[in-house]
Structure formats: C-alpha cells, structure tokens
Amino acid sequence: MSGPTSKTDDFRTSLSRARGLGAAHHGVGHWMTERVTSVALVPLGLWAVWAGLRIAPYGYEGAVDLLSNSFNAVAALLLLAISFQHMKIGVRVVIEDYVHTPFNKVSLLLLNSAVCWTAWAAASFSILMVALRGGGAL
Amino acid sequence: MAASILNRIAGVGLYFGALIVAWGAVALAMGPEAYGVFTAAMGSIPGELVLLALTLGFFFHLGAGIRHLFWDAGVGFQPRTATLSAVIVIAFTIVATAAVWALAFATGGAR
Numbered sequence: 572m573s574g575p576t577s578k579t580d581d582f583r584t585s586l587s588r589a590r591g592l593g594a595a596h597h598g599v600g601h602w603m604t605e606r607v608t609s610v611a612l613v614p615l616g617l618w619a620v621w622a623g624l625r626i627a628p629y630g631y632e633g634a635v636d637l638l639s640n641s642f643n644a645v646a647a648l649l650l651l652a653i654s655f656q657h658m659k660i661g662v663r664v665v666i667e668d669y670v671h672t673p674f675n676k677v678s679l680l681l682l683n684s685a686v687c688w689t690a691w692a693a694a695s696f697s698i699l700m701v702a703l704r705g706g707g708a709l
Numbered sequence: 710m711a712a713s714i715l716n717r718i719a720g721v722g723l724y725f726g727a728l729i730v731a732w733g734a735v736a737l738a739m740g741p742e743a744y745g746v747f748t749a750a751m752g753s754i755p756g757e758l759v760l761l762a763l764t765l766g767f768f769f770h771l772g773a774g775i776r777h778l779f780w781d782a783g784v785g786f787q788p789r790t791a792t793l794s795a796v797i798v799i800a801f802t803i804v805a806t807a808a809v810w811a812l813a814f815a816t817g818g819a820r
Contacts, residue, residue, distance in 0.1 A: 616767060620767065624812055624813055627818025628816050628817035638737075661720050662720075662724055665721060686728070694731035701738050
C-alpha cells in the first residue's frame with residue numbers, strides 16, 4: 572500500500588481502514604447499468620428484429636448491403652456493445668445467485684467475461700470490416 | 710412469480726442468441742461460403758425452431774423488462790396489477806412473435 576502511512580498502519584484491519592471514509596458509491600453501479608442498458612436495448616432490439624427480417628430472404632449480398640448503410644452499421648455496433656454489457660452483468664447475477672462453490676463461481680464469472688468480451692470484439696470487428704470494405708474481407 | 714423466473718430463463722436464452730448473432734457477423738465478414746454455412750444452419754428445421762424460441766424469448770424479455778422498470782419506479786406492485794401485467798406481457802409475446810413470423814413467411818425469410 573502507498574500513501575503517507577506509518578508502519579503501524581500495515582497492521583490495521585481492512586474494516587478499520589475503510590471506517591469513516593463513507594460509501595464507495597459504486598454499490599449500485601451494476602444494478603443501474605443493467606437498467607440503463609435495458610432502456611437502450613428496447614429500440615436497438617427492435618431494430619435487430621427488423622434487420623433480421625430484412626436480410627433473411629436475401630442471403631450474402633443482402634446482409635452486406637444492409638451493413639453498407641451507415642445508420643445500420645452504427646445500430647449494429649451499438650446493439651453489440653450494449654447487449655454484451657447487459658448480458659455480462661445479467662449472467663453474473665445469475666451465477667452469483669446459483670453457484671456457491673468459490674472455485675466454480677469464479678471460473679464461471681471469468682468464463683462469462685471472456686465470452687462476452689471476445690464475442691463482442693469479434694462481432695464488432697466483423698461488422699466494421701463489412702461496413703467499410705464489403706464482404707469477404709477477413 | 711412465474712413471470713420473473715421466466716424472464717431470467719429468457720435472458721439466458723438470449724445470451725446464446727447473441728452468440729449466434731456474433732457467429733453470423735463473423736461468418737459474413739469471412740465471405741459468402743462461411744455465411745452460406747450460417748444461413749443453411751439457421752434455415753434448417755432445428756435452426757428455425759431455435760430462431761422461433763429466440764423470438765419468443767426476445768419479446769418476453771422485452772415486455773417483462775419494461776414491467777421490471779415500472780416496478781423499479783415503484784409502480785404496479787399490487788397483486789392484481791402485477792398479475793394483469795404478467796398476462797399482458799405473455800399476450801404481447803405471443804402476438805408479436807406471431808406477427809414477426811407471419812412477416813418472415815410473407816417476405817420469404819422463412820419457409
């Protein structure tokens with residue numbers, strides 16, 4: 572630990588160090604993020620349904636064509652970023668509620684984060700490649 | 710009560726739905742061949758059943774999520790109101806899913 576502390580501070584308990592400092596104000600962070608992202612996902616989710624219906628009959632060219640439109644590309648990027656954030660927090664709560672063995676819980680939480688971050692990055696990169704360079708770019 | 714746990718189940722289902730969407734995006738960037746594998750999988754009978762389940766899950770999670778937002782604002786906690794809103798969410802889920810799939814069949818997106 573850094574800071575202007577005397578050596579005796581090293582022997583203080585975590586509780587005594589935290590006492591008197593007030594709340595960290597991060598306690599409701601995840602809870603609030605889950606609500607804020609859910610509001611954003613109402614229009615973005617409906618856009619996704621529309622986009623799915625739009626590209627379903629047309630195959631490859633139709634999907635590339637949809638993403639060549641800037642509005643659709645931005646909507647897709649927002650949908651990915653916000654939904655993977657929403658999913659990561661949501662499934663984190665589910666894991667914390669049902670898995671109580673420390674090893675299993677930590678493993679699943681790490682897996683959850685890894686899956687969400689990786690899928691988000693891979694999908695967003697792909698959307699950008701298609702939007703900027705057309706299909707078949709990877 | 711039942712609607713609340715169903716919302717959680719729908720959310721976890723949509724988690725896998727988002728991974729399918731991510732697969733579609735990556736396949737699209739890889740080119741026509743990879744995207745063809747993706748659309749063939751989604752267009753098969755098991756694929757369309759998964760998409761049907763995801764459509765149901767999406768509209769249920771949407772409706773139940775909005776219901777939860779009202780609850781967070783302190784509205785709709787009376788047992789009669791809560792039961793009514795659960796029925797509305799389920800009805801909305803069925804109607805919206807039917808509408809989307811009717812559109813999919815009408816436009817040739819589903820067979």
